[in-house]
Amino acid sequence: MKSYFDRVHVWGRIWTVSALCVIICVPLLFCIHYNSWPPFSGVIKGILAVIPLYWASAVVEVLSYAPLLGAGGTYLSFVTGNITNLKLPCSIAAMDSAEVRPNTEEGEVITTIAVATSSIVTTVIIALGVLVFRPFLHFVTDDSSVFAPAFQQVLPAIFGAIGASYFMKHWKISFVPIIIGVLVLVFVPTLQIGILILITIVASLVGAQIMYKKGIA
């Protein structure tokens, strides 16, 4: 019998390829239904504008997130999206509180459960937001709403809370990536977050490796 990981990869591949077909069907069926096809040159121009941004970060994301999300979690996250701001912090928090390690069978199960739950809840909240609460939403999400600052600060709030417990446990290896990250931004303040993540992860791994070799970490 195949191992659990092997089975996850089989399911994951089937679901991912199906997802690819589903997302291509959306514009395809739309154009067929309305018998309206956009000018090819315009689409290509748009795609060429988007691809450098999207595709470079796609490669970085797949490489840096896959080891952290587990197999099932990765297949699911890349289909359902919102990884950096939602799926990844969610699965880190879940592993932390269940006291399991990444790249073990327990870690695999816990991350998959976390990402699956998070995906379902997100999808339901977005759907409810669109279908039911749309008339009232502007009270919460408008730029002038009193709640606007809360949603602008979602990322510092998430990563502060997650960071706190990691920094306490591994404070020695935490200085290097934070200092490097801040320094990089001092010189290139508009750097894309995807590239910054790559830099800080590499800095963190190199720093931790050196400290591990010296017996500090």
Place this chain on the structure above:
Amino acid sequence: MENFKEGAFIYILASGVVLFVIVQSLFFLIKSWKHGKEIGLTSKKMTETVTASAVFTIAPAISIVATVIALTKALGIVLPWIRLSVIGNIAYETTAAEAALEAFGKTTAQTVTDIKDFSAVMWVMTVGSMLPLILVPIFLKKIQSKVGSATAKNAKWADTMAAAAFIGLIAAFIAKAIAGSGKEDIRGDGAGVLSVVTLLTSIIFMLILETLCKKFKLKWFEPFAMPLSMICGMCVAVILAEALPPDIAFLEWRG
């Protein structure tokens, strides 16, 4: 012509996408739950993971809804809804829509009225975001078997490295809250008083809650410490924005 942006047909497409995402998530949820039982994880622990993840998801999900709403003016509500339910990402979706519209000499601040422009935006957003769905099935197994064999060789080293990778990721966002710049014309998106105070508040709340959990042995409460600290951080941002004079609260040192 019927309203193509919010007509029945595009709602049907959206329902299909939503259904697909939910069925796939349920599939993995059930499979991993069953395997969890086989390897001796308790139902209690797994239920805790489900509850904590659900609670954790609420606030970020509302910020995703906010992105959907932001794109509504240009694209109607259904296309942004579809895009953010599958592969979508709050950071990229707006940029992609903007880039696609630019190619047709328009912006997201205008309402798209031509069906050809609209379908072009659909294609651009779709093709632009689909690369991970090609990379993941091809490379994931290789990446993970490499990581797996490294873990098997030296567990202590692998633990340190996994922690270092997490910390590297977290550090990028901490650094951005301290020193990143936002868009020039948007208030409150760059590093400034609000981002640093929110960051510190959620760190401090998390440390307090963790200490309380340990001291009073509140094991059941631990999974909620993180989402609660996150929400406290966001609440303090709202309070400060109301209480402080705007030029202090919304001070952004990097623009």
